[in-house]
Amino acid sequence: MYKFGGWYQKNSINYYMSKGVVSKDEDYSQWYNDLVIKADMAEYSPVKGCMIIKPYGYSIWEKMQAVLDVMFKETGHVNAYFPLFIPKSFLSKEAAHVEGFAKECAVVTHYRLKNDGEGNIIVDPDAKLEEELIVRPTSETIIWNTYKGWIQSYRDLPILVNQWANVVRWEMRTRLFLRTTEFLWQEGHTAHATAEEAIEETEQMLNVYADFVENWLALPVIRGKKTANERFAGALDTYCIEALMQDGKALQAGTSHFLGQNFAKAFEVKFTNKENKLDYVWATSWGVSTRLIGALIMAHSDDAGLVLPPKLAPIQVVVVPIYKHEEELENIAAFVKGLTAELKAKNISVKFDKRDTHRPGAKFAEYELKGVPLRVAIGSRDMQNGTVELARRDTKTKETVAQEGLSAKIESLLEEIQQNIYQKALKFKTENTTEVDTYDEFKRLLDEQPGFLSAHWDGTPETEQQIKDETKATIRCIPLDNKQEDGKCILTGKPSSQRVIFARAY
Amino acid sequence: MYKFGGWYQKNSINYYMSKGVVSKDEDYSQWYNDLVIKADMAEYSPVKGCMIIKPYGYSIWEKMQAVLDVMFKETGHVNAYFPLFIPKSFLSKEAAHVEGFAKECAVVTHYRLKNDGEGNIIVDPDAKLEEELIVRPTSETIIWNTYKGWIQSYRDLPILVNQWANVVRWEMRTRLFLRTTEFLWQEGHTAHATAEEAIEETEQMLNVYADFVENWLALPVIRGKKTANERFAGALDTYCIEALMQDGKALQAGTSHFLGQNFAKAFEVKFTNKENKLDYVWATSWGVSTRLIGALIMAHSDDAGLVLPPKLAPIQVVVVPIYKHEEELENIAAFVKGLTAELKAKNISVKFDKRDTHRPGAKFAEYELKGVPLRVAIGSRDMQNGTVELARRDTKTKETVAQEGLSAKIESLLEEIQQNIYQKALKFKTENTTEVDTYDEFKRLLDEQPGFLSAHWDGTPETEQQIKDETKATIRCIPLDNKQEDGKCILTGKPSSQRVIFARAY
The missing domain is CATH 3.40.50.800 (Anticodon-binding domain)
Structure with missing residues (x-):
């Protein structure tokens, strides 16, 4: 245990129980961490980056699951379960996908331990896997390989499947609930006969997420699309909901991806359409995770503790x-x-x-x-x-x-409290969403009153990257209900037809 | 995909869809497999030994979870979530435990993939873990390491926690639902101030399982204790429920373990008792898994398909x-x-x-x-x-x-059907439970009319092992309601005071 050193000891429950909760204004990050631990929501585990979700925290996840599961079923989805492990070669089949996930994969290489004869338990070198297995960071590849066997004709479509599961993404900098190596989530994976139908599904699920986060977490969100730089690895379009935390940083609370035919092509999933022609199947995927618990805590709580809707x-x-x-x-x-x-x-x-x-x-x-x-x-x-x-x-x-x-x-009163918490968060979001027209003002606000900054951008990945490098602010989304408006990019002065939402983010 | 060769291809859905269900009497094992696949319950995955639980099969698991979760909560338990990974050194801390699980552990050794520059995705040799991580085969070790931080005094006890999770045990011979490398289950892990209380908990949960399997799966069970040979690795006593399948083989449907102070000692979990003295904490663990779906199918179905209660x-x-x-x-x-x-x-x-x-x-x-x-x-x-x-x-x-x-x-009618399925299974169990007094008769019945064989045994592991080696029959359990009766061991003729239940088993 002690080999995990300072990290584990410093974050152990006893360390925190001996101290009070730091005030939010003094150290927001420490305040959040103290709250999670002192309110018995979760604690760090001896496995680096993995957390233990304690009963009080887990019961919130159970409530979230119950509500979302009903919402998914009401929109025609069913649950299933796919393997935890993904053969390495599968991950490599969709080029952008493997590019996005390769750097954070936990890899299983052996399937047995043994006693070395001197009382030490070692990995058995004779039990090496022919092909390494990846602990799923997300399940598109194993699922689309499966769908290949399920789909022959348009009559087999749509497939509307969701999975409740754990996933692993090897994170170097972790934070309880918000970014952990292992986390719990649901991932929907649907297959459709047309692009239109898949896009409709993508948007429908974004709206399900937005409704859930606004009505249950009492947290107003912006619905939008990601820029190309910020898209899910393998998606043609990533829709997202973005919420604002009390320190003025944004938090991505859920995503819904239109995957086009990318995974169908990678796994050769074709179907006979109504015109009796072979075509690749259209795909979506969408997910929310235990990160939502972090959002819930960060958005509403105060120096005395949690404020739960x-x-x-x-x-x-x-x-x-x-x-x-x-x-x-x-x-x-x-x-x-x-x-x-x-x-x-x-x-x-x-x-x-x-x-x-x-x-x-x-x-x-x-x-x-x-x-x-x-x-x-x-x-x-x-x-x-x-x-x-x-x-x-x-x-x-x-x-x-x-x-x-x-x-x-x-x-x-409970109704009233739910509404009041939402209204307070909405007021905060409104007060901290600012239209900005110059780069100087943009940088000043990021430092002095961070929040959502609505600004013109010339639409190029280069400009987006330069702004990120210089200010740590990213484009959170292009809002779905955006009005068209002529303007000039805050960085390059080039023409722009709409504002996008910038912020520093979790 | 094709590198998994015959195994995957032979078991793919298309292979089966082209054939009917084999009759139960002709080939019981094939009949079972055909049923699972043709009824859309599950299918094999390209990851050896792992299955895909299809929506129809998964919806039965969801029903089981919902009922069990209520039963657990009614008996005072709460849910939590612990990490998927267990540091190798943790597993080694309880000697019998590591001995039992070492041979079937999936081991994570690296945390990154990379492109080798020639377009191949390889495991990054620079991303080797200092200490290997085991994908949990069961969670006693990581949980007892955590409980150490939760327990100081008898006032912190009991801890009554359950976890719904996936686990991995590397199996060489797998069978859909009944024995798979990855499976879904729940594992209860409780901590108590006294041995009596822990034993009471162990027995309570066995009864919860028995009630569930009899009343919901419509499957009568024998409640008993395992012999030392068949105990869970690290337990002082393993209680079990045993059901009889239609081919006369037994199936262990759930287990509940009294772990004594073994894990508390391995992880140094002490508490101050009411007498103000330090003592080690007493433990139990108990679990049922997706194996129950296999039992449900095997116990009631016929040549025309599933028969679901x-x-x-x-x-x-x-x-x-x-x-x-x-x-x-x-x-x-x-x-x-x-x-x-x-x-x-x-x-x-x-x-x-x-x-x-x-x-x-x-x-x-x-x-x-x-x-x-x-x-x-x-x-x-x-x-x-x-x-x-x-x-x-x-x-x-x-x-x-x-x-x-x-x-x-x-x-x-639905009530009547539920009762009828149970009564049919009960009649089958009664008719196939036989008191046997000689080894010849024992062997004859195993071949000609297999079932539960109630026989005297001299109480030694050696005799148990010899009978297993010679007949493939194991002692399923020593029934809890056993009557004391003088007799002679069927193998050695040595005196015995009670009959035990033998069978060949899944």
Whole structure:
């Protein structure tokens, strides 16, 4: 374990438990890391770049999966499962694809360990694979090799398949949830008879992602297309949704690719079309990952801890009893039992924390840290008065309300909190999206008030690269709803017909 | 692809689609393989030993996951996720554990590919890992290394965590679902303050598995303990459920292990107990896998195809219209619309197959092959008479029933089918479980009427091994509800106090 050295030790749970959460303004990056670890979302593992998703963090992923899975099925998709390993030769079949992924592949070369006779476990040199296997960084190649056997005619199309899986991309600089060597995701892979139908699917899934991120993560996004430089390796067009984090950096929250006939050509997947002619099949792929959990944390949280939108919060309401004597607790517990039943009937998750090992104040801080949207505190006086104290995590406001009608009140408050978190993020995004017309202003804003910068660009990869080299800002996307507008490229002054969105990004 | 040669080609879908399903009595093994492939459950992949789980097969896994996940949560467990990779040194820390898994480990040695300058993609020799990583064959080691950071005192216990994941065990002889190099499973890993509590957990989870397999897969099992020879590598006790397949071979359907303090000692996981003394933590682990889908197919199916218990069938009811003219179909469709709504309200999944590209007979054969429990056929005369034809997959019986009250009739029939499939399997198990008192009889039955053989054994690993070497039969388990009974070992004649269950096994 210690051979992983400083990295592991410095990031171990004990290291963090001994310190508070650093403030967001002081060190945004450290604040994020502290939050993830102190709120029990995830921790680093001894395998470099891989994380352990702890139960609290994983339960958010489970909620995301459940919602997305329904959305995928409602749009006609089914799930399947393809192998973890991809023969090296498969990856090489699509030139741009292998170019994009070769540098970050985990390679399996042997299939056995053995005892060397001196008590050491070593890799058995006699168990070398004839052809190395790549741990999938994405599954286009193995899936299109499979589709070859599934498709003969247009009657076999479309194929609308999704896979929930783990993938591995060997990352040198990692960050919990946002960029890890192994991550969990879903990858949709569809096959179509026409380019139009494939493009329609690509756009449909982008809209599914945008709806999900806006309505469930309470995070407004820009829907757009990537420039050629930023496209998925092997795609003709990459659509994306881009969100803005509280430090003004962009985060790509989901992508949907129109792959054209590239993979069909690489794997010789042809079909007989309605005109009885042979043609290559048209493809899309689309994915979101556990990165979304990172976006969720970064976008809404504050110095006291997570702020979770109610729709994805593992615990939506926590009830903390305040009492001195056991009889008081019994009295409170009887009330809470009824409340819990009412809330469960409304599909609201509630936790009654009656631990006698922690004071109410410590419990308040714990649930604040964990981002529980609503806290109900009940003491003996409340029981006499028929009231409770309700505290909102998002606004940090408290009010005393009647016990009568409490579950209905909670239900509407949760709705309101979800909306409020979204509106706050939307306001932030609006205030931090700026039209810029000169390169000096562009650079000044990146340093002084980073955010989405809407600027003219001459459309060349060279200009895009030079801006990136000089400012670390990339073109996040060309928005789908862009208005046409004459202007001049901020770098070269050459003519441009539309603005694009620049930002520094995660 | 062709480098995988005969194996892949011979097992490709096209190879099978051109042939019928071989009869069960003629070649049981081939019958099983044909069924899996022709019913669209799974197919072989070009990665040796790895399979592709097709949408129809995967939807059964999704149903299994959904039910088990609720059962796990009802017994207090939560889900989490640990890394796919395990440092080689971790695996070596528990001596019996590494001994058990070393021979079947996929080993990652490099983390990058590169272009060799002549257009070939090769493994980059400069990207060799300092320590090799093992693709998890099971996660005890990485999880217990993590638990070390989670546990200080008895107040941190128990930890009740489950993981849904893929694992890899390099198998030389594979069989779809039953034994594959990569498979999907869940693995529970719990930590306890006392041996008693850990044993109670081990037994609880065995009972969860047995309930699930009996009530959902409609498959009766024997609950028992493994002998020392057959234990999980690193366990003090392995509990198992054993089911009987139609060829008289046993199939281990789930295991639950009492790991004692072995992994806590290997990873130095100590806690302060209630008496304020340091002690090692007690462990369990338990798992079931996609192997269950293989058991489901093998146990109930026949020469015409799958026979799926309604509770796990992806499609529970299929409706096939029989018509000549478009107006007839419209009439039928209007009725089916109402029926579908009624069935959906009862949570019964129904498919209306109105494809005009297939004749009714072809559809009947297809759903028979796919094991759909109930088929409703409706023609124009049925519409006039207010009737439908109902066909059961399990008994292959047909009856004409009234349209009125049809959804209630279907609901109760599905219940009846579930029970009937279970009772049939129970009868088979009872008839093929035989008490045997001599070795000659034992060997004769194994050849002539294989099944569970209940026999006396002297309790030594040597005798167990000799019987295995001579007959290929292993001790499947020592049943938990065993009655004590004096007898003599069938091989050595030495005294024995209880019978154990022998069988040849998958």
